[in-house]
Amino acid sequence: MATLEFKLPDIGEGVTEGEMVQWLVKAGDSVNQDQPLAEVMTDKATVEIPSPTKGTVKELKVKPGDVIKVGATMLVIETGGAGATAVPAKEAPKTTAPAPQAAKTAASTPATKSAPPSNGSNGHNDVYPPVAASHVLASPGTRRLARESGVDINNLKGSGPIGRVTRDDVAKGGGGGLETHSSGTPTKAPGMSIPRAPYQGPQGAVEERVPMRGIRRKIAEKMQLSKHIIPHFSLVDEANVTSLVALREGLKVKAEKSGVKVTYLPFLMKAMIATMREFPKFNASIDDAAEEIVYKKYFNLGFAADTDNGLVVPVIKNADQKSILEISREIVELSGKARANKLAPDDMKGGTISITNIGSIGGAFATPIINHPEVAILGMYKITDRLFLEKDGKVGSVKVMNLSITADHRLIDGAEAARFLKAFIERLENPGVLMLDLV
Amino acid sequence: MLNYDVCVIGSGPGGYVAAIRSAQLGLKTCVIEREKLGGVCLNVGCIPSKAMITASHFYHRLGHDAETMGIKVGKVSLDMGTLVEWKQSVCDRMSNGVNQLLKGNSADIIFGDATFESKTVLVVKSKEKTEKIQAKSFVIATGSRPIEIPGFKFDEKTVMSSTGALDLKELPKKLAVIGGGYIGLEIAGYLSKLGTEVTVLEANKDVLFGSADKECVQVVVRKIKKQGVKILTEAKAKSFVKKGSGVEVTVEVGGKEEKIEADKILVTVGRKPNSDEMNLKGIGLELDERGFIKVNPKRQTNLPGIYAIGDIAGQPMLAHKASHEGVLVAEVIAGKNRAYDVKTVPAVIFTDPEIASAGMTEDECKAKGFTDLKIAKFPFAANGRAVSMMETDGFIKMIANAKNNLVLGVHIVGPEASNLISEAALAIEMGATLEDIALTIHPHPTLGEAMMEGAEATLGHAIHIIQKPLRDRTPSALGI
Numbered sequence: 001m002a003t004l005e006f007k008l009p010d011i012g013e014g015v016t017e018g019e020m021v022q023w024l025v026k027a028g029d030s031v032n033q034d035q036p037l038a039e040v041m042t043d044k045a046t047v048e049i050p051s052p053t054k055g056t057v058k059e060l061k062v063k064p065g066d067v068i069k070v071g072a073t074m075l076v077i078e079t080g081g082a083g084a085t086a087v088p089a090k091e092a093p094k095t096t097a098p099a100p101q102a103a104k105t106a107a108s109t110p111a112t113k114s115a116p117p118s119n120g121s122n123g124h125n126d127v128y129p130p131v132a133a134s135h136v137l138a139s140p141g142t143r144r145l146a147r148e149s150g151v152d153i154n155n156l157k158g159s160g161p162i163g164r165v166t167r168d169d170v171a172k173g174g175g176g177g178l179e180t181h182s183s184g185t186p187t188k189a190p191g192m193s194i195p196r197a198p199y200q201g202p203q204g205a206v207e208e209r210v211p212m213r214g215i216r217r218k219i220a221e222k223m224q225l226s227k228h229i230i231p232h233f234s235l236v237d238e239a240n241v242t243s244l245v246a247l248r249e250g251l252k253v254k255a256e257k258s259g260v261k262v263t264y265l266p267f268l269m270k271a272m273i274a275t276m277r278e279f280p281k282f283n284a285s286i287d288d289a290a291e292e293i294v295y296k297k298y299f300n301l302g303f304a305a306d307t308d309n310g311l312v313v314p315v316i317k318n319a320d321q322k323s324i325l326e327i328s329r330e331i332v333e334l335s336g337k338a339r340a341n342k343l344a345p346d347d348m349k350g351g352t353i354s355i356t357n358i359g360s361i362g363g364a365f366a367t368p369i370i371n372h373p374e375v376a377i378l379g380m381y382k383i384t385d386r387l388f389l390e391k392d393g394k395v396g397s398v399k400v401m402n403l404s405i406t407a408d409h410r411l412i413d414g415a416e417a418a419r420f421l422k423a424f425i426e427r428l429e430n431p432g433v434l435m436l437d438l439v
Numbered sequence: 440m441l442n443y444d445v446c447v448i449g450s451g452p453g454g455y456v457a458a459i460r461s462a463q464l465g466l467k468t469c470v471i472e473r474e475k476l477g478g479v480c481l482n483v484g485c486i487p488s489k490a491m492i493t494a495s496h497f498y499h500r501l502g503h504d505a506e507t508m509g510i511k512v513g514k515v516s517l518d519m520g521t522l523v524e525w526k527q528s529v530c531d532r533m534s535n536g537v538n539q540l541l542k543g544n545s546a547d548i549i550f551g552d553a554t555f556e557s558k559t560v561l562v563v564k565s566k567e568k569t570e571k572i573q574a575k576s577f578v579i580a581t582g583s584r585p586i587e588i589p590g591f592k593f594d595e596k597t598v599m600s601s602t603g604a605l606d607l608k609e610l611p612k613k614l615a616v617i618g619g620g621y622i623g624l625e626i627a628g629y630l631s632k633l634g635t636e637v638t639v640l641e642a643n644k645d646v647l648f649g650s651a652d653k654e655c656v657q658v659v660v661r662k663i664k665k666q667g668v669k670i671l672t673e674a675k676a677k678s679f680v681k682k683g684s685g686v687e688v689t690v691e692v693g694g695k696e697e698k699i700e701a702d703k704i705l706v707t708v709g710r711k712p713n714s715d716e717m718n719l720k721g722i723g724l725e726l727d728e729r730g731f732i733k734v735n736p737k738r739q740t741n742l743p744g745i746y747a748i749g750d751i752a753g754q755p756m757l758a759h760k761a762s763h764e765g766v767l768v769a770e771v772i773a774g775k776n777r778a779y780d781v782k783t784v785p786a787v788i789f790t791d792p793e794i795a796s797a798g799m800t801e802d803e804c805k806a807k808g809f810t811d812l813k814i815a816k817f818p819f820a821a822n823g824r825a826v827s828m829m830e831t832d833g834f835i836k837m838i839a840n841a842k843n844n845l846v847l848g849v850h851i852v853g854p855e856a857s858n859l860i861s862e863a864a865l866a867i868e869m870g871a872t873l874e875d876i877a878l879t880i881h882p883h884p885t886l887g888e889a890m891m892e893g894a895e896a897t898l899g900h901a902i903h904i905i906q907k908p909l910r911d912r913t914p915s916a917l918g919i
Contacts, residue, residue, distance in 0.1 A: 033811065033842065053810045079810075122727050122753045127736045131780040134807065137845070137870030140781070147776050162843040164870050344465065345774035346444060346575055 004053060004077045008040065008068045020066045020074075024048070029057045031077065038074065055079040128289050130154060138165035146170045150225050171196055215309045226372040229288070231409040234367045234379075235417050239425040241383060241401045247431050255325060264401075265303060265357060266327040267434075268380055271427040273299050273320045274437035276353065279420045281412050283352050285373040293411060302351035302371060303331065305338040306361075312338050313371055315351040355380060365402045375411050378424075379404035401428070443469050445772055446561060446574035448553050448717070451478025453749030453761030454580030455537050460769035461578075462544035469547040469572065471563055476537040476548070479582055480758045482530050483602040488625055490526040491605065492789050495629035499666075504829050517633055519610050526605075553581075555722045558742055576744050576772045579732060580761065581717065583710040583750035590678045591617065591706050597686060598679075598704045601626065611635050615688050615701040617676045619646030621788040623707035624663070628790050631668045638669040638699055640676050640690055650786070651794050652801075654816075655852035658833050659790045666791070671697075679704060712751040727753075736778035738768045746772070760784050785864040787857040792833045795860035798848035798867045804838055811841040813873070817893040819853040821903040823884040830854035835893035837873065844872040844898070855886050862890055873898050 008018065018040035025037050036048040037057075055077040062068055062075075129152040132143055136153055142165055146153040151170055158165035201207045212220065244267060255262040276283040276299065285294045299320040302313040314334035316327055337343045354371045359382040368377045381402040388398040403425065407417045427433050444466035447458040455477065458470040475482045501515045541548055549572075551565035561572045585600035587593055595603035604626050610633055616623045619641030631637045639646060647656045664670060671692055679688040685702040714730045725733040725741040731754075732740055732747040740747050746768045749761030763781070770777045785797040804812055816834040819825035833853025839846050849863035866876055876894035881887045895901040900917050 052808050122731055122733055127778045131736050131778050132782075134782075139869045143780050144777075147778060147780070150776075162845060162870075162872065344444070346466075346772075349774055 002079045003058060004055065004079050005073045006052060006075050006077055007073050008070050010070055017067055017069045020062050020064050020068060022064050023060055025057050027057050027059055031055060031057060040068070051077065053077060053079050130289060136165065137163055142167050142170060215312065219310050222372070223369050226369050229372055230370050232370060232406055233409050233414065234404050234406040235414070235421055236365045236402060236404045237421050237425060238400050238402050239428045240398050241428055242399045244428055244431045245383065245399045255328065258325065260325055260328045261332060262324065262328045265331060265355065266324045267431065268355060269301050269316065269319055269327060270324060270434055271424055272301065272353065272355070272378060274427055274434060275420060275424040278423055279416065281416065282376045282420060284375055284411060286375065286408070286411060296352045298352065300350045300352045302354035304354065304356040305335050307338050307341065309341060312343060312348060313351065313354055314338055314343055314347050315349065317350065353377070359383065359401065365404050368404070368406050370406060370408060375408035377406045379406065441570060441572045443467050443572060443574040445576045445578065446471065446572050447578040447580060449478060449580035449582055450476045450537065451580060451582050451749060451761065452480045452758040453765045454478065454578065455541060456762045456765030457578050457580060457748060457769050458546045459540055459544050460766050461772060462546040464769060464773040466773060469549055470541060471549050471551065471553045473552045475534050477534045481533045481537065483605055485758055486533050487526050487530050487605045489789060490529045492625065492629045494522055495632035496791065499632040519608065523608055553717055555718045558722045576746060578768055579745065579747040579751060580749045580765070581713045581751055583712050583756055585706070586709045586711050588617070588706060588708055591676065591704060598706060601707055604705050611702040613685065613701040614703055614705060615640065615699050616705045616707060618706060618708035619670065620707055620709065621647060621650060623705065625789050626705060626707065627668055628663055631666055636667070638671065638701070640674040641670065641672045642675050644672055646670060646672065647788065651788060652796060652836060652850035654836065655794045655850050658792065658852045659794060662791060662832055710750065710756055714751055736780065737771045738764055738779065755784050755786065757784060757786060781868070783864055783867045785860045787860060789857065792830065792853045793856035794852045795856035796848070796850045797860050797863040798846065799838065800848060800850065801838055804847050809840055809847060813839045813841045813844070813897050815896040817889050817896045817901060817904060819889060822886060822889045824886050825854055827884070828854055835889050837893045837897040839873050839897055844874060846871055846873060846876065859886060859890060862887065
């Protein structure tokens with residue numbers, strides 16, 4: 001009789017060991033393929049380990065309470081055939097979003113290789129959604145749909161034949177819902193599983209249906225993704241921008257001579273960059289797949305632009321290395337392209353933080369949505385004249401701008417946002433200070 | 440300084456596809472090529488070798504099968520000069536096609552040798568001028584080249600790589616082929632059919648070792664030996680000396696030294712990525728231990744804005760994988776969410792008969808933990824079209840998960856295996872079961888029917904072969 005040494009399989013991202021909770025079989029039991037053998041607890045969840053084969057349990061190698069390393073033998077199973085083998089589990093049981101497959105390098109043979117490549121990656125493996133694991137059944141078109149919808153297909157339970165994931169499963173974000181394993185621990189994955197609710201108007205009501213396409217659909221997807229992933233919070237304050245207004249008025253004429261219209265936006269961008277250097281968390285992203293914070297050493301500032309088609313966010317790349325005049329010129333150029341619907345994908349890519357200027361239209365303040373994977377967005381609002389009680393008791397007049405900072409609470413706490421906004425406002429109120437920040 | 444959105448380096452089946460797709464997506468694109476458009480594949484690889492293989496097969500059949508079919512052709516002779524010219528016309532036509540496609544899509548073509556001056560600036564030198572190129576995204580698609588072994592330096596006259604062999608103006612009388620991988624066997628096969636006496640020296644215990652299903656390999660070995668090719672396995676080529684107008688190769692076989700005489704030597708022991716060029720290390724690009732550029736599933740390298748695809752970005756080194764990545768990387772650059780997310784890269788070996796595979800071999804299935812498998816073969820000898828073509832060697836072998844009949848691997852050795860395998864690749868990508876293939880009507884009389892029957896055979900009840908004596912002839916006993 002052949003025996004099989006069954007080893008603890010790789011049961012999830014970053015998991016190297018688990019604690020044996022209880023055996024679900026004992027020596028002498030006959031087991032079927034995929035029958036749960038044991039419950040193992042990791043620092044993430046309790047998982048059931050399925051049998052890789054049909055056979056008879058010969059020996060249990062660990063007891064409840066033992067800590068087992070991934071790759072260590074758990075039990076010995078007697079199978080029908082001849083010879084002895086040692087295999088890891090057929091596939092890792094699902095707990096968390098499946099670990100990115102370890103980079104698998106090429107076979108030694110220089111000739112053709114027909115084996116399915118794990119994911120064709122020999123380097124870092126940091127894409128989201130992750131590529132489909134080998135056991136996932138879905139057509140190439142369905143896999144692409146899942147990727148484009150930001151759905152991790154590894155977390156979907158397929159409703160099709162033999163567990164095939166269908167387009168409907170992706171659309172519903174999981175058909176029968178996100179797959180949960182028997183221990184009942186919810187899956188952690190940030191895969192979007194937002195129900196697509198139908199709408200049915202009252203009978204006879206005059207309504208028009210227009211397909212949700214192009215920029216509108218993209219905006220819907222991006223906003224939903226951002227709101228789904230990011231716990232938002234906002235903080236509002238006001239800045240006395242009297243000196244900034246004077247400064248800009250003074251420079252405006254000069255700039256116009258060189259053919260550039262200078263708005264307040266480039267000044268705010270410069271103040272933002274200086275403040276972000278002080279608070280690097282605001283110029284960062286969260287890599288959910290790797291559970292890492294990515295601090296960016298470059299400053300690409302997006303600004304929300306309103307167009308007939310909807311909202312777009314062109315990006316001023318490396319704004320820290322550009323003068324106010326250069327930034328102004330680029331804003332005019334990008335805004336023009338945005339209105340003409342001529343922005344290239346690259347014009348909107350790579351932003352590290354965004355600014356939304358609602359002041360040009362109106363409103364006291366808003367609660368903007370962060371442009372994921374950025375972690376903060378600054379709102380700037382209308383400048384108004386306000387009466388102001390000066391130190392000597394006289395009534396004066398100042399120019400005031402409302403400002404908001406909206407941040408990703410996973411990374412940035414309220415106090416930190418408050419400090420950021422304070423430091424930012426100090427720069428705006430004393431624009432001369434910006435000279436100190438000049439690189 | 441020239442400015443581009445996308446600069447693709449290398450115009451092989453990865454690079455030119457990446458350039459065309461980038462241009463289609465409205466990105467300002469250029470492609471750099473140091474030799475001929477189309478790279479190795481179109482000029483000194485896939486395409487010319489297939490032209491030679493087709494011609495040699497035709498020639499061989501005229502001498503062997505024609506008479507059986509009642510066609511008297513008299514003495515058939517070979518004009519190598521015309522053959523080589525025709526082969527070249529095929530390559531030129533393909534290369535011109537690439538030129539037209541690139542131009543038609545407004546991608547610029549720049550000829551010259553490229554080197555990275557920095558992470559953001561590429562210098563391209565040609566005889567006429569030196570140009571600097573700045574691009575928002577670079578795609579490295581510079582491929583691979585034949586590996587040299589100690590003692591056998593390529594001069595492309597006496598010691599040839601595949602490039603030299605494909606460019607032979609005269610047929611060698613005797614050829615020693617070092618390396619019985621797919622490139623070596625393809626060239627050995629066609630040269631032998633044209634009249635060369637070929638000896639293949641393979642260091643492993645079998646030719647095509649590890650690159651194809653063992654039973655498929657056996658069919659090819661049997662036929663190529665019958666055709667006159669000598670195969671020495673577990674044979675290590677040590678050195679060679681010039682002798683007369685030819686050479687004498689010293690080979691170690693089972694501890695003993697043997698001498699083999701030949702006019703020329705072909706070394707086909709594999710290919711290696713061209714990652715030692717272009718100052719890739721100088722700009723800090725990360726390579727793996729085999730010299731492939733490290734990439735993620737989006738084909739991004741460790742340097743922002745630099746991507747790598749094709750042979751230089753890892754195994755399998757196959758043109759169709761490179762082209763798939765070319766499309767993918769262009770769409771990634773254009774802002775689409777794309778990743779290399781495939782179930783299988785089909786592979787084809789143009790021996791006689793051809794071998795083609797998709798999915799896993801039996802060993803690979805077992806290594807993946809699939810212990811309960813259904814495996815069966817359907818022979819081409821039982822297929823009407825194969826018989827009427829006089830090409831009955833070979834079979835289709837299918838491997839499925841016994842639990843749910845999911846198709847895990849398909850291995851074909853036989854006529855047109857290369858054209859038949861796409862159905863298997865689609866089946867595996869779609870997650871098809873044996874029933875899905877068996878219940879799809881395949882037209883008669885075609886080789887494709889063998890695919891349907893292969894699925895039936897794996898389910899245990901093919902029509903055109905007798906699988907086992909049936910005692911219990913009920914549908915449930917047959918699994919129907």
